[in-house]
Amino acid sequence: MEWLAAGIFVAALAVIAFEWVHRTKVALVGAGLMVIVGILDEEHAIEAIDWPTLGLLTGMMILVGLTERTGVFTYLALRVAQLSGGRPFRLVVLLAFVTGILSAFLDNLTTILLIVPITLLLADVLAISAIPLVLIEILASNIGGTATLIGDPPNIMIGSRVQELSFLDFIVNLAPVSFFTLAVVTALLFVVFRKQLRVDPARAEEIARLDPARDIRESKYVKRSVAVLVGTIVAFFLHAPLHLEPAVVALAGATLLLLIAADDVEHALERVEWSTIFFFLGLFVMVGGLEQQGIISQVAGAIGEVTGGSRVGEGMAILWGAAVGSAMVDNIPFTAAMIPVVDELAGDGPFDDANWWALALGACYGGNATMIAAAANVAAAGVLERAGRPISFVRFLAIGAPVTALSLVIAAVYLLLFQL
Amino acid sequence: MPTLREMPLVDASVGRSATFLDAARALTEHGVAAVAVVEDGRVVGMFTDDDLLRGLFPRYLEQLRHTAFLEREPSALGARLDAAAAEPVTAHMREPVVVDVETAAVHVAERFLHCDWGAVAVVERGRFLGMLPQLEFARAVMASRTDG
Numbered sequence: 221m222e223w224l225a226a227g228i229f230v231a232a233l234a235v236i237a238f239e240w241v242h243r244t245k246v247a248l249v250g251a252g253l254m255v256i257v258g259i260l261d262e263e264h265a266i267e268a269i270d271w272p273t274l275g276l277l278t279g280m281m282i283l284v285g286l287t288e289r290t291g292v293f294t295y296l297a298l299r300v301a302q303l304s305g306g307r308p309f310r311l312v313v314l315l316a317f318v319t320g321i322l323s324a325f326l327d328n329l330t331t332i333l334l335i336v337p338i339t340l341l342l343a344d345v346l347a348i349s350a351i352p353l354v355l356i357e358i359l360a361s362n363i364g365g366t367a368t369l370i371g372d373p374p375n376i377m378i379g380s381r382v383q384e385l386s387f388l389d390f391i392v393n394l395a396p397v398s399f400f401t402l403a404v405v406t407a408l409l410f411v412v413f414r415k416q417l418r419v420d421p422a423r424a425e426e427i428a429r430l431d432p433a434r435d436i437r438e439s440k441y442v443k444r445s446v447a448v449l450v451g452t453i454v455a456f457f458l459h460a461p462l463h464l465e466p467a468v469v470a471l472a473g474a475t476l477l478l479l480i481a482a483d484d485v486e487h488a489l490e491r492v493e494w495s496t497i498f499f500f501l502g503l504f505v506m507v508g509g510l511e512q513q514g515i516i517s518q519v520a521g522a523i524g525e526v527t528g529g530s531r532v533g534e535g536m537a538i539l540w541g542a543a544v545g546s547a548m549v550d551n552i553p554f555t556a557a558m559i560p561v562v563d564e565l566a567g568d569g570p571f572d573d574a575n576w577w578a579l580a581l582g583a584c585y586g587g588n589a590t591m592i593a594a595a596a597n598v599a600a601a602g603v604l605e606r607a608g609r610p611i612s613f614v615r616f617l618a619i620g621a622p623v624t625a626l627s628l629v630i631a632a633v634y635l636l637l638f639q640l
Numbered sequence: 641m642p643t644l645r646e647m648p649l650v651d652a653s654v655g656r657s658a659t660f661l662d663a664a665r666a667l668t669e670h671g672v673a674a675v676a677v678v679e680d681g682r683v684v685g686m687f688t689d690d691d692l693l694r695g696l697f698p699r700y701l702e703q704l705r706h707t708a709f710l711e712r713e714p715s716a717l718g719a720r721l722d723a724a725a726a727e728p729v730t731a732h733m734r735e736p737v738v739v740d741v742e743t744a745a746v747h748v749a750e751r752f753l754h755c756d757w758g759a760v761a762v763v764e765r766g767r768f769l770g771m772l773p774q775l776e777f778a779r780a781v782m783a784s785r786t787d788g
Binding site: 288289291294298333336337338340341344429430431432433434435438603606607608 | 698699700701702703704705706707708709710711712
């Protein structure tokens with residue numbers, strides 16, 4: 221039975237990686253098969269679903285979706301473009317950091333869906349190619365998302381599963397290295413793309429003439445939406461002393477916003493990406509099947525054997541292994557499978573957070589390597605495709621792979637110096 | 641209730657090899673919400689007024705929710721038609737909504753309510769007869785009720 225479980229999981233990963241069938245269908249079929257053939261029973265399948273992760277995702281989707289209606293994120297992107305004065309270095313740095321910071325506190329997938337269309341318009345107005353800017357934003361979103369518990373799906377899953385890690389722990393242990401990585405990567409990308417980003421001064425003046433606040437002035441519920449979003453982020457910082465799960469914080473914020481700033485609940489709930497929620501649901505059941513059959517324990521045992529139980533060896537194996545795995549498959553299913561492995565490696569000893577940071581850095585940074593490695597990349601590629609400006613897998617790889625390698629070297633040095 | 645055969649159908653169609661500009665002209669000349677894209681007499685697609693707008697403006701516009709900040713027309717955003725004009729209509733068309741000429745009016749009304757544009761293609765044994773604008777359909781139904 222364990223071979224069957226492994227076979228279903230590997231086959232599902234392959235189909236997801238090659239995008240033969242929509243990933244949600246794959247995850248649900250894989251989960252269904254595991255239950256039908258008896259790899260795990262219905263009771264264990266329900267238990268395997270990580271409800272806090274689903275709650276956190278749903279809450280943030282509602283919160284961000286309702287706030288997005290007000291135009292505040294468009295306002296931010298436009299103000300950044302205006303502040304750059306059309307100077308390429310400033311434009312790249314400001315766009316990268318706004319994307320990184322928004323990704324950290326909203327989530328990187330949402331940020332990309334908000335910022336890429338407006339970037340396409342800005343690039344048209346400035347008469348420059350949008351592709352370099354969008355590539356910088358994708359890479360910045362995955363690096364920025366690494367900084368917090370809610371910034372990137374791998375971190376959401378880790379934070380929801382590991383009760384000992386708070387929102388503040390993620391910030392303290394991951395934000396500085398993410399910020400440093402973002403600075404290095406942004407500088408590198410500017411050097412690579414600088415010739416494609418030269419702006420005619422007359423075009424820069426067109427950007428200066430835009431009125432970013434106009435959409436906000438015409439929107440309802442701006443103050444309420446922004447206040448609840450900011451309040452929810454503050455509450456994330458306080459969730460541990462308040463003894464509230466991050467999912468409860470997100471759902472409480474979403475409920476409050478639904479109460480005070482949504483005229484039509486049905487319409488507001490359309491902001492929830494149900495395909496993503498069901499993808500996670502199926503994934504958790506499949507990983508539950510692997511756990512049930514003892515495959516997770518075997519993988520953890522193999523890692524322990526290879527590293528000889530060395531803390532440094534385990535940390536490095538998790539960091540690089542998670543990055544390679546995420547690059548080849550997708551960092552969400554890979555992290556879902558790796559979380560119980562890392563849990564198993566810890567054994568019954570005192571809690572050690574180092575391997576969790578290695579997993580977060582490996583999976584999130586690994587998400588930059590290929591176009592299919594992270595949900596944000598796939599979403600951005602979709603926006604570009606629909607806009608008639610597709611980006612090829614190879615072109616993404618040519619930038620993404622070196623950036624990932626550089627980021628992982630920074631992460632490895634950070635882990636060796638401060639965590640392992 | 642009148643049958644579809646009695647309703648004023650508009651012969652608004654273009655061939656499969658037509659360009660975006662051909663389809664745009666057919667749409668505006670006939671003043672209907674959609675024209676049929678036809679191959680060997682059969683409807684293979686539909687080009688609607690939404691498709692026309694999408695072709696006239698940058699394609700990412702649909703993914704933007706806020707554009708009031710563009711108080712004046714940025715010079716770079718006006719050149720899209722030149723690029724789109726020669727593109728094949730098949731790159732812009734969508735799945736057609738087709739009803740048979742013998743269809744009951746209630747079914748036609750249901751079709752109109754479930755598609756996002758105001759014209760359906762009417763066919764007889766699979767062959768294109770013409771486009772039925774939603775307003776003409778409603779007018780015919782109202783007239784039949786008044787007469788009755």
